[in-house]
Amino acid sequence: MYPKLGVTQDHSGNYTLRILAHKPSAFPSGTKLTIWEKWIYYCVRVHSPWDSHHDKENLEMQTSSISDGHINIEVHDSSVDTGHGGLTTRVLQLVRKLGWVILKFLVPEINHMHHRKLVHVESLKLLSVVFDQMRHLSKSQLEKMDFDKIIYDSVKHGILELIKEMIKYRPDIIWREDKKGRAIFSHAIVLRQEKIFSLIYTLGTKKSIMARRHDIFKNNYLHLAAKLSPPPQLQRVSGAALQMQRELQWFKEVESIVQPKLKEEVNEYNKTPEMLFTDEHKKLAKEAESWMKSTAGSSMIVGTLIAAVMFTTAFTVPGGNRNDNGMPTMLQTQRHPFIIFMVTNALSMFSSSTSLLMFLGILTARYAEEDFLKSLPTKLIFGLTCLFFSIVTMMGSFGSALYLILHDQLSWVTIPIIILSTIPIVLFSILQFPLLIEMTNRTYGSGIFDKPKKSVFAKIQARFVGWNRFSGQH
Known part of the structure; x- marks a missing residue:
């Protein structure tokens, strides 16, 4: 181990920190993973070569390492290695090793996630060693390293771990300003x-x-x-x-x-x-207004068509009406399918009409800056949700109408047509759902900032204290 190498220039004149500040992928905060990859990343356990130098007394753990493209599982146990206990341990080792080898072939992503996690672990250990040496550096030595540029690059690339280590080993770093007076x-x-x-x-x-x-x-x-x-x-x-x-x-x-x-x-x-x-933000505000109006306008056309079709269908029911009382004939012969037809028709009509009102509200909004925070996104979320619901219920109404018409003569045609009617729903989900989910998360989610959250009890207590103070003043 040569810890001082971390604060020494290489042959190119670079320092370890300067290189790491441009490598966000070497840290967890700079790595974007899917839900599936996050689960694998969490489950995979790694054993860094650094541990052999620092943690020999803590080798009682299961580690996975990659050697020549294979996953090797090593289990180091300080317990008794003889007798039944040792035999059981060796059997468990063999079973675990076999299990990981099988998983490696079934899920190739495991190798990739293991390598990525190993890089992250080693990068964090390297940071710890470098900053342990940096705490002894003078101000002139930091200037020579161009430390302000390292701070800026670390923030620019969003490397949270690097900034945390800086603050941990040199707490005064939060007050350090660059030439522009910015920390x-x-x-x-x-x-x-x-x-x-x-x-x-x-x-x-x-x-x-x-x-x-x-x-x-x-x-x-x-x-x-x-x-x-x-x-x-x-x-x-x-x-x-x-x-x-x-x-x-x-x-x-x-x-x-x-x-x-x-x-x-x-x-x-x-x-x-x-x-x-x-x-x-003048230009961005104009682009945002145009984007909102374009999205609302195109969605409004779809909602109008659905509302018109559903309104017409409600008065031209399958099977016609009876001559004596004007009631639909299918209401008695096919009661349950007919009720499904009418209910889905009405729901589609109401939800499409509601979406039209939401989109109309977007088109006639004043488009002040504040409106983009919650007002306009809320209207668009509600409008798109109602529009999606109207499409689903419209296809339900269409499927039940086909069943009422064809169930006696061509019953076999009903099922394929009903299955095909789900295609518009799937397409709408693929095209619009990502936008809808993203907008909902950004508007009503936990927020983009990692703020400490008060417990429900603390909030109630704060309100109670405030109420007592208000009562005391009166």
Whole structure:
């Protein structure tokens, strides 16, 4: 082991930290996984070669390692290796090894996830060694390393683990400013790295002190949040309306931690944060308005067609009406299928009409900046949900109508046609559901910031205390 190599230049003049700051994939925070990959990543256990140097006394664990493209399972047990206990242990080792080998062939993704997790583990251990040496470096040595650039690059690439290690080994790093007078959290706001910005909630009372800082352009934190996101961050969100919503969420979140007087403070260009936000987001606001109107307009056409068809179908029921009382003939001969037909028809009519009202509300909205935060997304979510429900019930009405007409003569045709009627539902789900789910999560989900959440008891207690104070004043 040569720990000082971590703070020594290589032949290219680079430092270990500078290289790691450009390798987000080497850390968990910079790796995007699907639900299936996350489950495999969580289940796979790795044994880093570093452990043989540091943790020899803790080798009582199951580890998986890749050797020549094969998964080898090693179980190190400090218990008695003789007798029945040793035999049982060896049998368990063999069973586990065999199980992993079988899984390796059945699920090739295991090898990939194991390698990825091993890289993450070793990167974190490398960080620990490097920062253990860095705590002894002087200010001039940090300047030589261009440490401010390392901080900026780490924030830019969203490497949460690297920033955490910096703060762990050198807590004063949170106050360190670059040439523009910006520290870690200033960079996190400008570069829109919510995971790193969320670390500010762990500072306790220092949070309010940190939130009062300014850069050399007299920008406070809210001015920085008012600036437009970098293009790579905007492109992570689909649709201009959701991009505008995300920008507003950032602005509102930073606004909640700064002092009220800072909201009206001007920078060197004589602009308040709100004025700067409006200027920076003019183009995006227009694109968001156009996107909303286009989505609502096209969806409104579909809703109108469904409503018209369902209204017409309600008065031209299969089988016609009786001459004596005008009641549908199928109501007596095929009561249950006919009731299904009428109920699904009515539900489709009502839900499509409701979606039309939602889309009409979007088209006639004032399109103020605040509307993109919740008002417009809520209308679009409700409108698309009702539209999807109207399509499902319309196909149900169509299938039951076919059954009523063909069940006596061509009953075999009914099932294939009903199955084919599910195709529009599937297509709508594939095309619109991802947008609907994303919009719902961003509007009503847990939020993009990792804030400490109060328990239900704490919220009730806070309200009770507030009520007591109010009562005491009266």
